[in-house]
Amino acid sequence: MKGGNMTKGKIKRVMKDRGYGFIKVEDGREIFFHVSALQGLDFSDLMEGDPVECDVQNDKYNRGFKAVNIRRASG
Numbered sequence: 001m002k003g004g005n006m007t008k009g010k011i012k013r014v015m016k017d018r019g020y021g022f023i024k025v026e027d028g029r030e031i032f033f034h035v036s037a038l039q040g041l042d043f044s045d046l047m048e049g050d051p052v053e054c055d056v057q058n059d060k061y062n063r064g065f066k067a068v069n070i071r072r073a074s075g
Contacts, residue, residue: 006053007031008073014046023052023067031056033067040071
């Protein structure tokens with residue numbers, strides 16, 4: 001699902017041994033992400049505070065929201 005308004009945020013936490021992490025988005029929420037949602041980013045190089053853009057979706061298991069189409073923030 002590409003297009004639409006991208007949500008901007010920063011990497012809040014990265015669980016490198018588990019393949020997931022959290023992004024703190026502009027409205028203050030912390031959104032879950034999985035390594036498979038990264039586009040053009042190397043999971044092993046992600047650091048807390050890195051600026052990113054993503055789409056936010058409802059998790060299919062109804063556990064809240066998740067970030068998808070995650071890429072380095074432009075500008």
